[in-house]
Amino acid sequence: MTDVQPTWYTAAQVTERVPADRARRLLEKALLEGFDPAADPGRISTPAGTGHLLLMPSTISAWTGVKVASVAPGNPDRGLPRIQAVYVLMDTETLTVRALLEGSALTVLRTPAVSAVAADALAPPGPAHLVVFGTGPQAVGHVRALAAIRELARVMVVGRRPERVRAVLAELADLDTELAAGTAEDVAGADIVVCATSAAEPLFDGSLVRDGACVVAMGSHEADRRELDAGLVGRSLVVVEDVATALREAGDVVLAVAEGTLEESAPVPLRQVVTGAVARREDAPNVFKGVGMSWQDLAVAVGVVDPQA
Numbered sequence: 001m002t003d004v005q006p007t008w009y010t011a012a013q014v015t016e017r018v019p020a021d022r023a024r025r026l027l028e029k030a031l032l033e034g035f036d037p038a039a040d041p042g043r044i045s046t047p048a049g050t051g052h053l054l055l056m057p058s059t060i061s062a063w064t065g066v067k068v069a070s071v072a073p074g075n076p077d078r079g080l081p082r083i084q085a086v087y088v089l090m091d092t093e094t095l096t097v098r099a100l101l102e103g104s105a106l107t108v109l110r111t112p113a114v115s116a117v118a119a120d121a122l123a124p125p126g127p128a129h130l131v132v133f134g135t136g137p138q139a140v141g142h143v144r145a146l147a148a149i150r151e152l153a154r155v156m157v158v159g160r161r162p163e164r165v166r167a168v169l170a171e172l173a174d175l176d177t178e179l180a181a182g183t184a185e186d187v188a189g190a191d192i193v194v195c196a197t198s199a200a201e202p203l204f205d206g207s208l209v210r211d212g213a214c215v216v217a218m219g220s221h222e223a224d225r226r227e228l229d230a231g232l233v234g235r236s237l238v239v240v241e242d243v244a245t246a247l248r249e250a251g252d253v254v255l256a257v258a259e260g261t262l263e264e265s266a267p268v269p270l271r272q273v274v275t276g277a278v279a280r281r282e283d284a285p286n287v288f289k290g291v292g293m294s295w296q297d298l299a300v301a302v303g304v305v306d307p308q309a
Helices: 011-017 020-032 103-122 137-147 162-171 184-189 230-234 243-249 251-258 270-274 294-305
Strands: 007-009 044-048 051-060 063-071 083-091 097-102 128-133 152-158 178-181 192-195 214-217 237-240 286-289
Touching: 007 011, 007 294, 011 097, 011 103, 011 294, 020 103, 020 137, 020 270, 020 294, 051 294, 063 103, 063 294, 083 103, 083 294, 097 103, 097 294, 103 137, 103 214, 103 237, 103 270, 103 286, 103 294, 128 137, 128 184, 137 152, 137 162, 137 192, 152 162, 152 184, 162 178, 230 251, 230 286, 237 243, 237 270, 243 251, 251 286
Parallel strands: 007 097, 128 152, 128 192, 152 178, 192 214, 214 286, 237 286
Antiparallel strands: 044 051, 051 063, 063 083, 083 097
């Protein structure tokens, strides 16, 4: 029997091989070629040590993979990341391990990428005024991913710590756009709003969001946490990666349903928007609520090992 030695890809190699916009195209391609996120296994969580492990398996055609992520809440006090991950990539036919990839880099790539897939279909055409809540890697990643699909006329960053807002603005200084610190009230003039925070309560008054605007919420995959209020969710076209997953994990959706502003049957799968079966609305806000799914990690991991994917 041939001894197959898997190749290890570092975080730097992952991001070098799959730039932000290629990640978006890999996810869009998977949906356009017929992959249905409803077929993805659910995220598996199990207690371990001082935290828990997340297992995220998926199969798309010739490739199968699983991300193993550890969540250790006390790690930041030790100078270590709260979340760490490794990705195991296999061929579907033999389930032989072909590659191991630094998993956190995949998360940093695929989360803004799926937001950009949704925003490309849901955001108004033309130059966009973007308001971003959050000052972490996902906030920066989302700005860069959206800059690949829309001309950004203005980017405003909203955060709790002014020094972190300034740091994000400095990191984005290479973009050809107006950059500024913002406030929650700035959503009233936004074409696109991105929520990339760890908030458990709504970040702004949803009534300020104008019809036709696009709101992306990617902060968590917990059913009791949300970044958007029920009023905004209830009056919007709500797009999710997969309806069953959203009703289980997306607090923005789960809580709006519980509070009676959103029907369980209302959310639309992202696949229908990408294929053109459902169009964005001009007479209401367009909300994309993502929780991050296994197929997204797999699609990007395949792109890392196969330049032709």
